[in-house]
Amino acid sequence: MLIVDDEEEIRRGLEAYDWERVGIRVAGSCENGLTACQRLFSEPADILLTDIRMPFMDGFELIHQIVQRFPYMKIVILTGYNDFQYARQGIRYGVSDYLLKPVSRADIDEAFGRIVRELDDKRLIEIRTAALERKAKLSAHFLRQRFLQRLLFQRLSQDEIEEGCSESEMMLEGGRYAVWMLRIDRREEQSRYYSDREWDLILFALGNILTEMWDGVGHGYHWIDRATGRCSLLCAGGGLLDDSEVGTSMKADKAAAIANNLKRFQGLIMSTVSYGIGPVVRDLSQIHLSGRAVADALNANLGKGAALVAPDLSPGQEAEFARTADNGYGIPAREAASAGMIEEAKRFIDANFERSISLQDVAEHIHCNPNYLSSLFRKTTGKNYIHYLTARRMEQAVMLLRHTSFKVYEISEMVGYSTPAYFVDLFRKHNGHTPHEFRSLHGNAGEGEH
Numbered sequence: 001m002l003i004v005d006d007e008e009e010i011r012r013g014l015e016a017y018d019w020e021r022v023g024i025r026v027a028g029s030c031e032n033g034l035t036a037c038q039r040l041f042s043e044p045a046d047i048l049l050t051d052i053r054m055p056f057m058d059g060f061e062l063i064h065q066i067v068q069r070f071p072y073m074k075i076v077i078l079t080g081y082n083d084f085q086y087a088r089q090g091i092r093y094g095v096s097d098y099l100l101k102p103v104s105r106a107d108i109d110e111a112f113g114r115i116v117r118e119l120d121d122k123r124l125i126e127i128r129t130a131a132l133e134r135k136a137k138l139s140a141h142f143l144r145q146r147f148l149q150r151l152l153f154q155r156l157s158q159d160e161i162e163e164g165c166s167e168s169e170m171m172l173e174g175g176r177y178a179v180w181m182l183r184i185d186r187r188e189e190q191s192r193y194y195s196d197r198e199w200d201l202i203l204f205a206l207g208n209i210l211t212e213m214w215d216g217v218g219h220g221y222h223w224i225d226r227a228t229g230r231c232s233l234l235c236a237g238g239g240l241l242d243d244s245e246v247g248t249s250m251k252a253d254k255a256a257a258i259a260n261n262l263k264r265f266q267g268l269i270m271s272t273v274s275y276g277i278g279p280v281v282r283d284l285s286q287i288h289l290s291g292r293a294v295a296d297a298l299n300a301n302l303g304k305g306a307a308l309v310a311p312d313l314s315p316g317q318e319a320e321f322a323r324t325a326d327n328g329y330g331i332p333a334r335e336a337a338s339a340g341m342i343e344e345a346k347r348f349i350d351a352n353f354e355r356s357i358s359l360q361d362v363a364e365h366i367h368c369n370p371n372y373l374s375s376l377f378r379k380t381t382g383k384n385y386i387h388y389l390t391a392r393r394m395e396q397a398v399m400l401l402r403h404t405s406f407k408v409y410e411i412s413e414m415v416g417y418s419t420p421a422y423f424v425d426l427f428r429k430h431n432g433h434t435p436h437e438f439r440s441l442h443g444n445a446g447e448g449e450h
Contacts, residue, residue, distance in 0.1 A: 001019065001024050001025070001026055001027060001045055001046065001047035001048070001049055002026075002027050002028060002029070002030065002036060002039065002040060002045045002047070002048055002049070003015060003026060003028070003029040003030070003049050003050075004029065004030045004031075004032070004033060004036040004048065004049065004050040004051060004054070004059070004062065005029070005031070005050070005051040005054070005078070006031050006032055006051060006053075006054040006055060007051075008031070010051075010101070011029040011031070014026075014029070014049065014078075015028075015029055017108070019112075021109070022108075022109055022112045022113045022116055023116045024047065024112060024116060027043070027045050031054075032054040032055050032056045032057060033050070033054050033056065033057030033058055033059060033061055033062030034056040034057040034062075034201065034204070034205055034208075034265075034268070035201060036048070036050065036057075036062055037057060037062055037065050037066070037204070037208070038200070038201060038204040040066060040070070040073075041069070041204075044070055044073065045073065046072075046073065046074060046119055047073070047074045047075075047076065047112075047115060047119075048062075048063075048066060048073055048074070048075045048076070049076045049078055050062060050063070050075070050076070050077060050078065051077075051078060051079055052077060052079045052081065053079070053081070055267065056205070056264070056265060056267070056268060059077060059079075060093070063075055063077075063093045063095065064093065065208070067093055067094060074096045074115045074118070074119065075093070075094075075095045075096055076095065076096055076097045076098075076099060076111060076112070076115070077095055077097070077098045077099065078099045078100075078101060078103060079098075079099075079100065079101065080100065080101040096111070096114075096115050096118075097111040097114075097115070099111060143167045143168040143356075144168035144169070144170060144221065145223060146168075147164035147165075147167065147168045147170070148168075148221055148222075148223040148232075148234065149223055150164070151164065151234070151284075151287055151288070152179060152223060152232050152234065152287060152288060152291040153288050153291050153292065153295075154288055155285065155288055156284075156285060156288075157285070158284075158285065158384075159359075159374045159378070159384055159385070159386075161284050161285065162384055162386045162387075163358065163359050163374075163384075163385065163386045166386045166389065166390060167356065167358055169417060169418065169419045169422035170221060170422075171236075171422065171425050171426075172236050172284055175282060176280050176281075176282055177220075177234065177235060177236055177280065177281050177282075177284065177286075177287050177290065178235045178240075178277065178278050178279065178280045178281070178290050179232055179233065179234055179235070179278040179287065179290040179291040179293075179294050180232075180233040180235060180275060180276070180277050180278065180294070181230055181231065181232050181233070181275065181276050181278070181291075181294045181295060181298055182230065182231040182233070182258075182259065182273060182274070182275045183228075183229075183230055183273065183274045183275065183276075183298055184202070184228075184229040184230075184269060184271050184273060185271050185272045185273065185274055185304045185305070186269075186270065186271030186272070187228060187229045187271065188228060188302075198268075199229075201268065202229065202265075202268060202269055203224060203226055203229065205265050205268060205269075206224055206229065206231055206262075207222075207224060209258075209261055209262065209265075210222040210224075210231060210233065210258075213258055213261060214233055214258070219233070219235060219236070219240055220233060220234040220235045220236035220240075221233075221234045221236070222234070230295075230298075232291060233258075234287065256307065259273050259275050259307075272304040272305040273305065274298065274301075274303070274304065274305055274306040274307070274308070275306075275307060275308070276294040276295075276297045276298045276306075276307075276308040276309070276310055277294065277308070277309045277310065278290035278291060278293050278294035278297075278310045279293055279310055279311065279312050290310075293310040293311070294308075294310045296310070297309075297310040297311075341366050341368060341373070341376065342376065342377060342380045342381060344365075344366050345362050345365075345366055345373065345377065345385075346388070348362055348365045348366070349362060349388065349389055349392060350392060353389060353392050353393050353396070353415065353416050354396075354414055354415060354416050355416055356416060356418075357389070357416075359373065359374060359385050359386075362385070373385070390426065390430070391430075393415040393416055393417070394415075394426070394427065394430045394431065396414070396415050397411055397415045397423075397427060397435070398431070398438070400414065400415070401435055401438055401439045401442070402439075402442055408420060408423070408424065408435045408436065411423075411435065412424075423435075
């Protein structure tokens with residue numbers, strides 16, 4: 001069990017309680033919801049005992065974060081406020097119990113004894129195991145961070161972009177893109193100002209805010225440079241970009257609103273926050289130009305709390321893109337050998353598409369350079385490697401939707417996608433219907449639509 005309370009005396013008292021009497025081991029305590037959230041993400045517990053009113057992240061926000069990721073975790077609220085609204089909100093989140101300070105020994109034994117009995121139930125243990133196994137498969141987040149770093153600051157070929165989007169399960173089809181960058185001024189002034197523990201907590205808070213306010217609402221995707229704390233936000237949602245054809249930026253009021261949201265962590269960050277808005281580009285291969293432009297603008301202005309709009313791309317930058325956009329591998333291939341290699345590549349894809357496989361994996365299987373294989377695949381089949389892989393996965397998804405009652409999230413995993421929402425978007429793009437709509441149209445609207 002993890003204990004969370006901002007009053008040190010209460011934390012110490014709870015830690016000293018004889019929890020072993022009811023079969024509980026205390027893993028430790030935290031002084032606020034933010035540190036508890038960070039700890040639970042890396043070291044999940046079975047039970048969370050938390051106060052409500054705390055700095056940085058209160059108990060209900062902590063519970064909201066936890067129940068989404070660890071539905072098996074039991075949560076007990078311990079508070080000094082006998083407020084019906086609190087109790088009702090706790091019920092909505094599915095908390096196991098609501099205890100009022102000061103709490104009696106009998107109340108503790110009764111509440112936690114019942115929770116321990118529930119946790120010992122075989123079915124709940126199986127649910128927990130299944131949830132952890134699914135979580136272990138979700139490597140798309142790490143692939144996404146690696147790909148975003150390259151997409152934001154390096155020139156990538158169309159094949160590299162398509163493969164990266166597929167592996168990291170990103171949908172980038174807006175036709176207009178821009179990069180917004182956020183800077184913690186004090187970190188760049190004094191790189192050793194924060195302790196390692198403080199810095200880890202700041203990075204965790206930043207990631208939480210951006211996931212909630214950016215990725216989670218469909219604006220795009222974010223990447224954080226852990227060394228500097230600079231946050232790069234790829235804007236791929238048209239609603240955030242200026243409507244005019246001649247205009248370079250994301251809507252400034254939207255950018256300011258996100259920057260202002262950091263004020264609730266002012267006591268943690270202890271710094272002003274600057275931000276810059278990059279120019280709009282109309283091709284995925286040009287995103288790095290927007291990223292470089294906004295980075296240059298911030299580097300040129302070291303003022304505190306700056307709000308900058310990077311200028312439009314210069315003709316020189318556009319010309320540089322035109323000269324270098326084509327990676328042009330230009331490797332000649334002998335036709336007979338090429339056909340054999342591509343057939344072997346297809347066989348490998350057909351046998352392994354249900355897991356995460358990259359162009360590198362296929363190339364290693366047939367003992368070939370990945371760049372050469374990418375070029376050869378397109379020349380031989382008329383399709384990019386990622387198009388073939390996606391088509392194969394969609395064929396299998398159609399078959400499973402027609403002839404089985406697996407749920408959509410299960411089918412998503414069975415055809416190689418760890419994020420059901422990405423799978424649904426991709427399926428709609430390829431088939432004109434969501435998986436649920438497709439299943440209904442083809443007379444198999446069983447219980448698999450969820």
